[in-house]
Amino acid sequence: MEKLIIATRGSQLAMWQAEYVKSELQKRFPDMAIEFNVITATGDKILDKPLALIGGKGLFTKEIEEVMLSGGAHLAVHSLKDVPTELPEGLKLAAITERDDIRDCFLSHKYRNLDDLPEGAVVGTTSLRRQMQLKSLRPDLVIKNLRGNVNTRLRKLAEGQYDAIILAYVGMKRLGLLESVPYHEPIDDDVMIPPSGQASLGIEIIDDPEVAKIAETLNDPDSALAAKIERDFVARLEGSCQVPIAVNAKVGEREVLGRAMVGLPDGSEILREEMALPKEEAESLGIKMADVMIENGAKELLERAEAMAFKEERCERL
Template sequence: MTMEKLIIATRGSQLAMWQAEYVKSELEKKFPDMSIEFSVITATGDKILDKPLALIGGKGLFTKEIEDVMLSGGAHLAVHSLKDVPTELPSGLKLAAITKRDDVRDVFLSHKYKNIEDLPEGAVVGTTSLRRQMQLRSMRPDLCIKNLRGNVNTRLRKLADGEYDAIILAYVGMKRLGLLESVPFAEPISDDIMIPPSGQASLGIEIIDDPEVAKIAETLNDPNSALAAKIERDFVSRLEGSCQVPIAINAKVDDDNVVVRAQVGLPDGTEILEESLEADKNSAEDLGSKLADIMIEKGAKELLARAEAMAFKEERCERF
């Protein structure tokens, strides 16, 4: 017997609602007789907009309030950007499905310049991601990195108002909201240059620990994306990583093979440790942990401890 009503918990941003609507639409195709409703929740990460995420501290900045509602019986299922989901979940909840991964790349956005190489010396680039800051600085140590918070539309407005020469966002969010055409220069950045974070471009379907809800959620699971997610999340878990440290990790899964690449380093880009591993898909489940162990042997944990001490110390850009 199929559930009569399913309640989906989600954040209220435009992108979060797109994601929740997408999941609702997919489930309605599979369970046409089931009523599906939303419970829209404001997360801590949406409330505190005057500080970089790295300085707010704690885990689950975009998931905790949603999880509290689920645990109190207010929702059966939550739709998250997988990159926001901590590797450890509260008792009573589980990650039941990973949707098919979209384009994992970041995107360069500017009203004046074509790409990172085209930026003049001292150009102001907006990002709150310590990973992106590390990668940008390793390429262009002359750039001035300025904190950038708010939803996608807020960030684009700040760019249009001239607060930044360029900003870096996830390509998939811009694509899903149909906003790529709104910026004169929007160039995807090769993931060979800028390795994405764990979980980028997949949705994580978190559920209450209930067999009937699990059966419903599991119909959304993409096996290759789920394998990639496990590898990436195992890597972050083994390193005990959080948003307070710069970690890049991406697993590419094809029919027979898995290649995983990772970077950890300092936010100023002066030290970066990069490694990769490859395995047959049938023996790749532990690849994330294996790669983490290799990097730990080479000093990754000590490097990340130094990175956390640096956190996000915003520099003063000359024109501000």
């Protein structure tokens, strides 16, 4: 293939990810020209509402997928956590890059960590998953919506609009921004379970054998196994854009450990599940965990969670 076009969002983090994939592909295919098609997604334009209200994470992939299907790109680089479990016909998820640090990160100009926050402190996050776990840990905290790109969020924190904010640790690390905040601390993933796909890149491609062969050189088998387990779990629960779901699969040499949590946004009711399987049997782990949680009432709980989340506004499915 003489030229490959990569579709990407234009945010600083998205461009870092696209440049990383480009550099990795150039190592493998030094004679192939690689260009970017930079797209502004709806999720980057609407910044005055919680993401769950305007269609969920699919807003970061929808326009990119339309460009790919119209012939404007061969391949797209996504944060895997933003990729819906169902893809449009004609596109497929061809590779999962090696997973980086999965943890969320506590950031503050005044307080060292979650335990140091005073009663009634204001914490910024748009994630219902983070809100659920924060309120479970600290019911006294005030959770305030936080939108915008990483630099916008950090500016709002520096201006004192929040006592602390929670972002993905890997994004802060990749952009070299950790030292810009006086107090920054990763939150142990036993304390706050991450979302499906956190810290991996998802390589989405048009359904073309030549493009598939190129993309598959980026695939990390263990990260792909973890992604399948986590995405199967979410798909089985049929979670909407307004439900808090946390799920993580840790792939070891011989065993895979899955952990999951669903509940109400205010943290007042939570279901947890933990399950381990031998690595050779682990592809079914996400389905098995979901089925146990469904038996324990997870779908009914998520229906209530959807009714509770942003109950004064409706979820716009774009």
